[in-house]
Amino acid sequence: MNGTTMTTSENAIDVQIRLALVGEAEQLTALSIASKARWGYTPEQVAAWRGELAVQADDIFSGRVHVAVVEEEVVAVMVLLPAKMTWKLSHLFVAEAWMHQGIGKKLFQFAVELAQQQDARAISINADPNAERFYLSCGAIRSYSIAAPIPENEHRIRPQMLFMIPAQKTL
Template identity: 40%
Template sequence: MKVRPAQRSEAGELTELAMASKAHWGYDEAFLASCREELTLHPADIGRHRTTVVEEDGRVLGFTTLEGAPPRGALGMMFVAPDVIGRGIGRVLFEHTATEARRLGFVRLTIDADPNAEAFYLTMGAVRIGATPSGSIPGRVLPLLEVGLTSR
Protein backbone atom coordinates (compact mmCIF):
# COMPACT_ATOMS: atom_id res chain seq x y z
CA MET A 1 0.00 0.00 0.00
CA LYS A 2 1.31 3.43 -0.95
CA VAL A 3 0.14 6.88 0.21
CA ARG A 4 0.85 9.67 -2.27
CA PRO A 5 -0.45 13.02 -3.51
CA ALA A 6 -3.27 12.68 -6.03
CA GLN A 7 -2.62 13.67 -9.62
CA ARG A 8 -4.79 16.18 -11.48
CA SER A 9 -5.52 13.51 -14.10
CA GLU A 10 -7.20 11.38 -11.40
CA ALA A 11 -10.03 13.86 -10.68
CA GLY A 12 -12.65 11.85 -12.61
CA GLU A 13 -11.57 8.55 -11.06
CA LEU A 14 -11.72 10.06 -7.56
CA THR A 15 -15.18 11.48 -8.24
CA GLU A 16 -16.41 8.02 -9.25
CA LEU A 17 -14.77 6.47 -6.19
CA ALA A 18 -16.55 9.03 -3.97
CA MET A 19 -19.89 8.23 -5.63
CA ALA A 20 -19.38 4.47 -5.24
CA SER A 21 -18.36 4.89 -1.63
CA LYS A 22 -21.43 7.02 -0.89
CA ALA A 23 -23.65 4.42 -2.63
CA HIS A 24 -22.22 1.74 -0.31
CA TRP A 25 -24.50 3.07 2.44
CA GLY A 26 -27.66 2.21 0.50
CA TYR A 27 -28.64 5.68 -0.65
CA ASP A 28 -31.05 5.70 -3.58
CA GLU A 29 -30.30 7.06 -7.06
CA ALA A 30 -32.11 10.36 -6.46
CA PHE A 31 -30.08 10.99 -3.32
CA LEU A 32 -26.83 10.12 -5.10
CA ALA A 33 -27.71 12.38 -8.04
CA SER A 34 -28.25 15.23 -5.56
CA CYS A 35 -24.77 14.60 -4.11
CA ARG A 36 -22.88 14.38 -7.40
CA GLU A 37 -21.98 18.05 -7.70
CA GLU A 38 -20.69 18.25 -4.14
CA LEU A 39 -18.68 15.02 -4.58
CA THR A 40 -17.16 16.01 -7.92
CA LEU A 41 -13.46 16.78 -8.00
CA HIS A 42 -12.07 18.88 -10.84
CA PRO A 43 -8.40 18.78 -11.81
CA ALA A 44 -7.84 22.21 -10.23
CA ASP A 45 -9.23 20.92 -6.91
CA ILE A 46 -6.55 18.26 -6.52
CA GLY A 47 -3.70 20.52 -5.39
CA ARG A 48 -5.83 23.25 -3.85
CA HIS A 49 -7.53 20.71 -1.56
CA ARG A 50 -4.32 18.81 -0.76
CA THR A 51 -5.75 15.56 -2.12
CA THR A 52 -4.03 12.35 -1.01
CA VAL A 53 -4.66 8.82 -2.26
CA VAL A 54 -3.88 5.32 -1.07
CA GLU A 55 -3.09 2.93 -3.87
CA GLU A 56 -2.20 -0.71 -4.13
CA ASP A 57 -0.94 -2.42 -7.26
CA GLY A 58 -1.72 0.72 -9.26
CA ARG A 59 -5.34 0.91 -8.06
CA VAL A 60 -6.58 3.88 -6.02
CA LEU A 61 -8.35 2.49 -2.93
CA GLY A 62 -9.31 5.73 -1.24
CA PHE A 63 -8.59 9.44 -0.88
CA THR A 64 -8.82 12.44 1.41
CA THR A 65 -8.76 16.19 1.04
CA LEU A 66 -7.29 18.61 3.56
CA GLU A 67 -8.89 22.02 3.21
CA GLY A 68 -8.44 25.46 4.71
CA ALA A 69 -5.49 27.31 6.16
CA PRO A 70 -3.74 26.79 9.48
CA PRO A 71 -4.48 26.81 12.30
CA ARG A 72 -8.00 25.47 11.59
CA GLY A 73 -9.07 23.46 8.59
CA ALA A 74 -11.30 20.64 7.48
CA LEU A 75 -11.07 17.05 6.44
CA GLY A 76 -13.14 17.91 3.40
CA MET A 77 -13.58 14.55 1.72
CA MET A 78 -12.63 11.03 2.73
CA PHE A 79 -13.78 8.06 0.71
CA VAL A 80 -12.74 4.41 0.47
CA ALA A 81 -13.66 2.01 -2.32
CA PRO A 82 -16.56 -0.16 -1.10
CA ASP A 83 -14.82 -3.48 -1.73
CA VAL A 84 -11.91 -2.59 0.58
CA ILE A 85 -13.86 -1.03 3.46
CA GLY A 86 -12.71 -2.77 6.62
CA ARG A 87 -9.10 -3.28 5.46
CA GLY A 88 -7.74 -0.27 7.35
CA ILE A 89 -7.56 2.07 4.34
CA GLY A 90 -9.60 4.72 6.17
CA ARG A 91 -7.30 4.60 9.18
CA VAL A 92 -4.22 4.97 6.96
CA LEU A 93 -5.78 7.94 5.15
CA PHE A 94 -6.99 9.61 8.33
CA GLU A 95 -3.68 9.22 10.16
CA HIS A 96 -1.69 10.42 7.16
CA THR A 97 -3.93 13.48 6.72
CA ALA A 98 -3.76 14.32 10.43
CA THR A 99 0.04 14.04 10.39
CA GLU A 100 0.28 16.22 7.30
CA ALA A 101 -2.14 18.77 8.79
CA ARG A 102 -0.06 18.91 11.97
CA ARG A 103 3.12 19.39 9.92
CA LEU A 104 1.48 22.31 8.09
CA GLY A 105 0.49 24.00 11.37
CA PHE A 106 -3.15 22.98 11.71
CA VAL A 107 -4.31 22.45 15.30
CA ARG A 108 -7.93 21.45 14.60
CA LEU A 109 -9.87 19.91 11.75
CA THR A 110 -13.63 19.84 11.38
CA ILE A 111 -15.44 17.04 9.59
CA ASP A 112 -18.92 17.22 8.08
CA ALA A 113 -19.50 13.49 8.46
CA ASP A 114 -21.92 11.23 6.70
CA PRO A 115 -24.01 9.74 9.53
CA ASN A 116 -22.80 6.28 8.53
CA ALA A 117 -19.16 7.32 8.98
CA GLU A 118 -19.53 9.13 12.30
CA ALA A 119 -18.56 6.09 14.40
CA PHE A 120 -15.33 5.70 12.43
CA TYR A 121 -14.32 9.31 13.05
CA LEU A 122 -15.19 9.04 16.75
CA THR A 123 -12.94 5.97 16.94
CA MET A 124 -10.18 8.05 15.35
CA GLY A 125 -10.44 10.63 18.15
CA ALA A 126 -12.92 13.14 16.75
CA VAL A 127 -15.71 14.50 18.95
CA ARG A 128 -19.15 15.66 17.91
CA ILE A 129 -19.49 19.41 18.32
CA GLY A 130 -22.86 19.91 16.64
CA ALA A 131 -24.61 19.53 13.31
CA THR A 132 -24.18 21.19 9.94
CA PRO A 133 -26.48 21.49 6.93
CA SER A 134 -25.83 19.14 4.05
CA GLY A 135 -24.35 20.85 1.02
CA SER A 136 -26.43 18.62 -1.26
CA ILE A 137 -29.79 17.84 0.35
CA PRO A 138 -31.95 20.74 1.60
CA GLY A 139 -33.18 20.12 5.15
CA ARG A 140 -30.70 17.32 5.84
CA VAL A 141 -28.16 17.83 8.62
CA LEU A 142 -24.87 16.05 9.13
CA PRO A 143 -22.86 15.39 12.27
CA LEU A 144 -20.26 18.13 12.72
CA LEU A 145 -17.13 16.67 14.25
CA GLU A 146 -13.80 18.09 15.29
CA VAL A 147 -10.42 16.52 15.91
CA GLY A 148 -7.62 18.24 17.80
CA LEU A 149 -4.16 17.68 16.37
CA THR A 150 -1.86 19.00 19.08
CA SER A 151 -2.09 16.01 21.45
CA ARG A 152 -1.23 13.24 18.97
Protein backbone atom coordinates in the same frame (compact mmCIF):
# COMPACT_ATOMS: atom_id res chain seq x y z
CA MET B 1 5.55 9.65 -2.20
CA ASN B 2 4.70 8.51 1.29
CA GLY B 3 4.24 4.79 1.74
CA THR B 4 3.35 2.51 4.56
CA THR B 5 2.58 -1.15 5.12
CA MET B 6 -0.51 -2.19 7.04
CA THR B 7 -1.42 -5.59 8.39
CA THR B 8 -4.96 -6.94 8.42
CA SER B 9 -6.10 -10.10 10.18
CA GLU B 10 -5.67 -12.15 7.00
CA ASN B 11 -2.56 -10.72 5.35
CA ALA B 12 -0.32 -7.73 4.90
CA ILE B 13 -1.54 -4.96 2.61
CA ASP B 14 1.04 -2.62 1.16
CA VAL B 15 -0.67 0.76 0.97
CA GLN B 16 1.04 3.70 -0.68
CA ILE B 17 -0.27 7.21 -0.04
CA ARG B 18 0.57 9.74 -2.72
CA LEU B 19 -0.61 13.00 -4.22
CA ALA B 20 -3.41 12.55 -6.73
CA LEU B 21 -2.73 13.22 -10.39
CA VAL B 22 -4.79 15.79 -12.31
CA GLY B 23 -5.84 13.11 -14.80
CA GLU B 24 -7.42 11.11 -11.95
CA ALA B 25 -10.14 13.65 -11.10
CA GLU B 26 -12.92 11.76 -12.89
CA GLN B 27 -11.86 8.40 -11.43
CA LEU B 28 -11.70 9.87 -7.93
CA THR B 29 -15.12 11.46 -8.33
CA ALA B 30 -16.52 8.07 -9.39
CA LEU B 31 -14.90 6.43 -6.35
CA SER B 32 -16.42 9.07 -4.06
CA ILE B 33 -19.87 8.65 -5.57
CA ALA B 34 -19.76 4.85 -5.39
CA SER B 35 -18.60 4.97 -1.78
CA LYS B 36 -21.39 7.39 -0.81
CA ALA B 37 -23.99 5.28 -2.67
CA ARG B 38 -22.97 2.27 -0.59
CA TRP B 39 -24.88 3.72 2.36
CA GLY B 40 -28.22 3.01 0.68
CA TYR B 41 -29.04 6.47 -0.63
CA THR B 42 -31.28 6.51 -3.69
CA PRO B 43 -29.64 7.01 -7.09
CA GLU B 44 -31.51 10.33 -7.35
CA GLN B 45 -30.09 11.54 -4.04
CA VAL B 46 -26.54 10.51 -4.93
CA ALA B 47 -26.93 12.30 -8.27
CA ALA B 48 -28.04 15.44 -6.41
CA TRP B 49 -24.80 15.29 -4.37
CA ARG B 50 -22.58 14.79 -7.42
CA GLY B 51 -21.27 18.37 -7.33
CA GLU B 52 -20.13 18.20 -3.73
CA LEU B 53 -18.72 14.69 -4.21
CA ALA B 54 -16.70 15.73 -7.27
CA VAL B 55 -12.94 15.87 -6.84
CA GLN B 56 -11.83 19.13 -8.42
CA ALA B 57 -8.79 19.33 -10.69
CA ASP B 58 -7.73 22.60 -9.04
CA ASP B 59 -7.65 20.86 -5.64
CA ILE B 60 -5.47 18.13 -7.16
CA PHE B 61 -3.22 20.72 -8.81
CA SER B 62 -2.91 22.56 -5.48
CA GLY B 63 -1.75 19.41 -3.67
CA ARG B 64 -4.87 19.04 -1.54
CA VAL B 65 -5.83 15.57 -2.78
CA HIS B 66 -4.13 12.34 -1.76
CA VAL B 67 -4.92 8.78 -2.73
CA ALA B 68 -4.28 5.38 -1.21
CA VAL B 69 -2.94 2.88 -3.72
CA VAL B 70 -2.78 -0.91 -3.36
CA GLU B 71 -0.99 -2.88 -6.06
CA GLU B 72 -1.18 0.12 -8.43
CA GLU B 73 -4.96 0.45 -7.90
CA VAL B 74 -6.37 3.66 -6.39
CA VAL B 75 -8.58 2.43 -3.54
CA ALA B 76 -9.29 5.61 -1.55
CA VAL B 77 -9.26 9.40 -1.84
CA MET B 78 -8.83 12.19 0.67
CA VAL B 79 -9.23 15.96 0.15
CA LEU B 80 -7.76 18.09 2.91
CA LEU B 81 -8.26 21.85 2.72
CA PRO B 82 -5.67 23.85 4.64
CA ALA B 83 -6.44 26.84 6.81
CA LYS B 84 -4.51 28.60 9.55
CA MET B 85 -5.74 26.78 12.65
CA THR B 86 -8.55 24.38 11.67
CA TRP B 87 -8.18 22.43 8.45
CA LYS B 88 -11.17 20.85 6.71
CA LEU B 89 -11.36 17.22 5.66
CA SER B 90 -13.82 17.53 2.78
CA HIS B 91 -13.48 14.01 1.33
CA LEU B 92 -12.40 10.67 2.71
CA PHE B 93 -13.82 7.85 0.63
CA VAL B 94 -12.70 4.24 0.36
CA ALA B 95 -13.75 1.89 -2.44
CA GLU B 96 -16.28 -0.60 -1.07
CA ALA B 97 -14.08 -3.64 -1.75
CA TRP B 98 -11.36 -2.09 0.44
CA MET B 99 -13.50 -0.91 3.38
CA HIS B 100 -12.83 -2.24 6.89
CA GLN B 101 -9.16 -2.94 6.17
CA GLY B 102 -7.63 0.11 7.86
CA ILE B 103 -7.13 2.18 4.72
CA GLY B 104 -9.50 4.96 5.79
CA LYS B 105 -7.78 5.20 9.18
CA LYS B 106 -4.40 5.32 7.49
CA LEU B 107 -5.55 8.21 5.28
CA PHE B 108 -7.03 9.99 8.28
CA GLN B 109 -3.76 9.60 10.21
CA PHE B 110 -1.92 10.96 7.18
CA ALA B 111 -4.26 13.99 7.14
CA VAL B 112 -3.49 14.61 10.81
CA GLU B 113 0.25 14.44 10.12
CA LEU B 114 -0.04 16.89 7.22
CA ALA B 115 -2.04 19.37 9.28
CA GLN B 116 0.23 18.96 12.29
CA GLN B 117 3.32 19.72 10.18
CA GLN B 118 1.74 23.09 9.36
CA ASP B 119 0.89 23.82 13.02
CA ALA B 120 -2.85 23.31 12.59
CA ARG B 121 -4.74 22.78 15.83
CA ALA B 122 -7.73 20.81 14.54
CA ILE B 123 -9.41 19.15 11.58
CA SER B 124 -13.13 19.69 11.01
CA ILE B 125 -15.31 17.14 9.23
CA ASN B 126 -18.86 17.61 7.93
CA ALA B 127 -19.53 13.89 8.28
CA ASP B 128 -22.15 11.71 6.69
CA PRO B 129 -24.28 10.20 9.49
CA ASN B 130 -23.07 6.75 8.41
CA ALA B 131 -19.42 7.78 8.87
CA GLU B 132 -19.72 9.20 12.38
CA ARG B 133 -18.67 5.95 14.05
CA PHE B 134 -15.56 5.82 11.86
CA TYR B 135 -14.49 9.35 12.83
CA LEU B 136 -15.20 8.67 16.51
CA SER B 137 -12.93 5.61 16.27
CA CYS B 138 -10.20 7.89 14.87
CA GLY B 139 -10.44 10.14 17.94
CA ALA B 140 -12.71 12.88 16.60
CA ILE B 141 -15.62 14.20 18.62
CA ARG B 142 -19.03 15.41 17.53
CA SER B 143 -18.98 19.14 18.20
CA TYR B 144 -22.53 19.76 16.97
CA SER B 145 -25.04 18.61 14.33
CA ILE B 146 -26.79 20.31 11.45
CA ALA B 147 -30.12 19.46 9.88
CA ALA B 148 -29.59 17.77 6.52
CA PRO B 149 -32.98 16.46 5.42
CA ILE B 150 -33.33 14.43 2.25
CA PRO B 151 -36.56 13.20 0.63
CA GLU B 152 -36.16 9.73 2.17
CA ASN B 153 -35.36 11.06 5.66
CA GLU B 154 -36.62 14.49 6.66
CA HIS B 155 -35.00 14.12 10.11
CA ARG B 156 -31.50 13.35 8.82
CA ILE B 157 -28.69 15.22 10.53
CA ARG B 158 -25.02 15.60 9.65
CA PRO B 159 -22.61 15.31 12.56
CA GLN B 160 -19.99 18.04 12.62
CA MET B 161 -16.86 16.32 13.81
CA LEU B 162 -13.69 17.84 15.20
CA PHE B 163 -10.32 16.19 15.65
CA MET B 164 -7.99 18.07 17.98
CA ILE B 165 -4.39 17.73 16.83
CA PRO B 166 -1.91 17.03 19.61
CA ALA B 167 0.67 19.78 20.01
CA GLN B 168 4.08 18.93 18.63
CA LYS B 169 6.76 18.52 21.22
CA THR B 170 9.66 20.88 20.81
CA LEU B 171 13.13 20.25 22.11
